[in-house]
Amino acid sequence: MEQTIRILTYNVRSLRDDRAALARVVRSCAPDVVCIQESPRFFGWRRAARAMAASFGLRVVIGGANASGNLLLAGPDVKVDAAEVLYLKHRRGYHLRGLALATLRIGNSRFTVGGTHLSMNLEQRVYQAGEVLGHLDGFAERNQTKSRILAGDFNSYPGSVEWNIITERLADAWMVSPMGAEFTSTGKNPYQRLDAVFVSRDVYVVRAGVPTDLVSQADTALATDHLPVLAVVRI
Template sequence: MVIAMAETVRVLSYNVRSLRDDRAALARVVRGCEPDVVCVQESPRFFGWRRAARAMAAEFGLSVVIGGADASGNLLLAAERVRVAAKETLYLRHRRGLHLRGMALAALTVGRSRFTVASTHLSLDGAQRQDQAEEVLGRLQDFAEREQAPARVLCGDFNSHPDSVEWGALTARMADAWQVAPAGEEYTSTARDPYQRLDAVFVSDDVEVVRAGVPTDLVAQADMAVASDHRPVLAVLTV
């Protein structure tokens, strides 16, 4: 019998504010984390967004998997050792007068480990956010089952705090990686004066968390302060 060995995967979640800040510092932050996968929120969404996404990925030493404007700014990037089995973008249910939100999803393989990863960015509206939390969980589950990649990693800017109703909905079905194995610092916003956690990585129960948090031990706070208005979350996972 051949036993598949678990692989350690480095997943970074990062709201990059449409690249409006210091791009050299942004690249230093991302490269310093040595990620296998980057789940981007607020990637470029307007004219020339595909070219901008490719250029950003190249600055990070990565390649575009899927996403961008067709996922409302959610984008997946991956390192060379990551193989892409399937990918998808979608829009979440829309409410008139509110910003259109979306998801970027992919079934990925690293070594012999196969898993699903998704990037999303929830609404600023509280009621819509609660609906979106449930929708995101369902969409992620459906994709993972369809692509036979049941281990799931959900990254994003959730525009809410860990004591919120929507955060509770997420942690009822997935683990908050920071709570499992905290490393670095907790707060992700604002980048210059961190006082709250809006960004997180959630994992299914078949994913082991080695460490998770704002990687202050790996990259300089001075760079994070000018790279975006959020700080990133790095999760080192065993799939």
């Protein structure tokens, strides 16, 4: 049987909420790779990132403050072939945004993953949608990987201009094989889908969505102001 890979994306709101509940949510999903948004970005951020990863039973791959809060974590069976962080093109008056990238191996599966968090500003967000795709493709090509995964908080929704830019190149995993709940924001009263996992067309999606069958609603309400998205895929 082909190996499945579990990719989780989660906005943790700089760990301002219930950290024990957050750890229970992540552990319940048993992820191989986690794309974190809004990880700690100020004094002691590296130590805070390591402690958070350890509470999940994972380790830091790359990212944090040097990727504007985007952080990649991985389990013990994940091998890292390459990793880098970068800042997206900045516009004065808006938060600096970033991207964390890694080429990973799990068993015989090899793929590139990118984690990001797009701007609140529409014009900048539309530009960034194309920008992150370009960086993802370039990194994958340099590291000779066909399979690509892009995950994060996109501050937009299905059908928007920026969402359509991404889905011209990558598949929305929820649309391919939905399981669980769709909406990811807010954590206590979800009414919109801002968070997603996108995959290249060669990646087979087993399931994707807010894993309501795996996590406690009480914990997700306490953990942060977003809900996690879990995509189980085969490369």
